[in-house]
Amino acid sequence: MKRSFTLLAVVTGVLLSWGLYGALIAAPTEQTMGDVQRIFYYHVPSAWTAFCLFFVNLAASIVYLAKRNSKADALALASAEVGVVFCTIVLVTGPIWARPVWGIWWTWDLRLTLTLVLWLIYVSYLILRRFSSSGQTPVIAAVLAVLGALDVPLVYFSIWFYRTQHPQPVIGGGGSIDPRMLHVFFVNLAAFSCFGALVCWSRYRLEVVRRQVEEAQALESLLEPRGSR
Amino acid sequence: MSSSSAITRATLRKDLRLEWRSKDAINSMLFFALLVVVIFSFSFDPTAEESRRIAGGLVWVAFLFAAIVALNQTWARELRNQVLDAYRISPAPANSLFLAKALGNFIFVSVLEGLMTPLFIVFYNLRAVGPAYELLIVAVLGTWALVVNGTFFAAMSLRTRSREIMLPLLLFPISIPALLAMVEATTSILTGEFSAKFWIVLLVAYDVVFTTGCLFLFELVLHGE
Numbered sequence: 001m002k003r004s005f006t007l008l009a010v011v012t013g014v015l016l017s018w019g020l021y022g023a024l025i026a027a028p029t030e031q032t033m034g035d036v037q038r039i040f041y042y043h044v045p046s047a048w049t050a051f052c053l054f055f056v057n058l059a060a061s062i063v064y065l066a067k068r069n070s071k072a073d074a075l076a077l078a079s080a081e082v083g084v085v086f087c088t089i090v091l092v093t094g095p096i097w098a099r100p101v102w103g104i105w106w107t108w109d110l111r112l113t114l115t116l117v118l119w120l121i122y123v124s125y126l127i128l129r130r131f132s133s134s135g136q137t138p139v140i141a142a143v144l145a146v147l148g149a150l151d152v153p154l155v156y157f158s159i160w161f162y163r164t165q166h167p168q169p170v171i172g173g174g175g176s177i178d179p180r181m182l183h184v185f186f187v188n189l190a191a192f193s194c195f196g197a198l199v200c201w202s203r204y205r206l207e208v209v210r211r212q213v214e215e216a217q218a219l220e221s222l223l224e225p226r227g228s229r
Numbered sequence: 230m231s232s233s234s235a236i237t238r239a240t241l242r243k244d245l246r247l248e249w250r251s252k253d254a255i256n257s258m259l260f261f262a263l264l265v266v267v268i269f270s271f272s273f274d275p276t277a278e279e280s281r282r283i284a285g286g287l288v289w290v291a292f293l294f295a296a297i298v299a300l301n302q303t304w305a306r307e308l309r310n311q312v313l314d315a316y317r318i319s320p321a322p323a324n325s326l327f328l329a330k331a332l333g334n335f336i337f338v339s340v341l342e343g344l345m346t347p348l349f350i351v352f353y354n355l356r357a358v359g360p361a362y363e364l365l366i367v368a369v370l371g372t373w374a375l376v377v378n379g380t381f382f383a384a385m386s387l388r389t390r391s392r393e394i395m396l397p398l399l400l401f402p403i404s405i406p407a408l409l410a411m412v413e414a415t416t417s418i419l420t421g422e423f424s425a426k427f428w429i430v431l432l433v434a435y436d437v438v439f440t441t442g443c444l445f446l447f448e449l450v451l452h453g454e
Binding site for chain 1: 378381385386388389390391395398399401402403405406407409410413427428431434435438439442443446449450
């Protein structure tokens with residue numbers, strides 16, 4: 001367990017530095033967008049990692065509701081927290097990229113809006129966890145995660161139709177991508193996935209240890225009065 | 230089945246009678262919505278053409294904020310004298326309790342909408358260009374969408390500190406597709422520029438998905454420990 005964690009950390013470090021070199025130096029400059037396009041190598045892998053982590057959160061929540069396993073709840077918490085961080089990176093890098101390229105900071109595009117709504121749902125998830133009394137937190141948080149997942153397809157269709165009804169700036173479009181760019185992109189995708197997994201894993205371990213300490217302290221305070229008398 | 234619907238009816242009757250005698254929720258909702266209408270009206274001072282475009286958003290924002298007032302009181306009422314604990318112990322199915330509460334809120338918010346709509350028409354000079362009967366469908370579906378989730382999240386936020394703030398924080402993000410559908414459908418009907426069909430279908434889907442989801446999960450929330 002501990003060795004595989006170290007191994008993952010090393011792999012992540014190597015991949016991240018390789019990805020950094022690739023994104024800033026090795027990848028060719030994009031023809032129309034110029035250097036600002038290099039945000040792509042961070043923006044898209046972060047989005048991918050965030051969505052994976054939210055998916056892990058949903059799976060862990062369902063497992064918790066079915067089996068009432070405390071470790072599943074710790075994983076749900078860790079993945080939601082780290083997922084919100086990656087999702088924030090996406091929402092910050094997106095406008096920085098959009099402003100010089102599209103001429104606007106923000107548009108109610110399908111992907112943008114879906115990311116924003118997911119971010120909002122998971123922030124409310126974290127607030128709920130923070131505000132609820134400890135014994136009931138896991139159940140109601142897991143219930144919220146399930147309802148949030150039910151919401152995603154509805155958000156998708158509503159924005160999809162909203163977009164077809166209102167004029168939108170043209171985003172994406174055709175054009176082929178340089179194979180060197182694609183290569184750098186996949187290195188970064190792997191690097192960010194490993195990075196997300198690593199941070200989530202350490203947060204999970206921290207949470208498990210924290211719970212063990214809490215339990216031990218509770219047990220101790222139960223036993224102590226009898227011992228001191 | 231019949232016993233659970235009897236429990237639903239009994240709880241609903243009790244809630245309606247309580248509300249009829251105190252009129253707490255409906256009065257505060259009405260006054261709140263009135264304030265929103267007045268403030269929006271003089272801060273924008275729209276022409277008839279403009280107001281048709283923005284009214285959909287204004288109406289639903291006003292109703293949403295006002296509905297929060299009623300939703301927050303739904304379960305708080307049951308905390309006094311440990312009524313909610315009695316519910317937990319009783320063999321009555323959790324879902325019939327939930328349905329009664331949701332229906333009660335639906336009635337309160339519908340009454341609010343019925344009373345506020347004439348005011349909106351007066352203040353904003355509204356006249357539907359599209360088919361006006363569709364507004365009624367949108368209102369019924371939209372109100373149920375708000376109320377079913379609102380009742381559920383109100384029960385969830387009972388378990389938190391500062392629960393009055395917690396309810397909108399939970400309800401608003403999840404309700405985004407429903408809100409978008411209500412606002413866009415209303416605007417489409419008022420301006421007559423687009424057909425509201427898709428949004429009505431989306432609202433139906435939202436209602437079905439979340440009513441089912443809430444009924445499945447409510448027992449966990451009620452007994453969640």
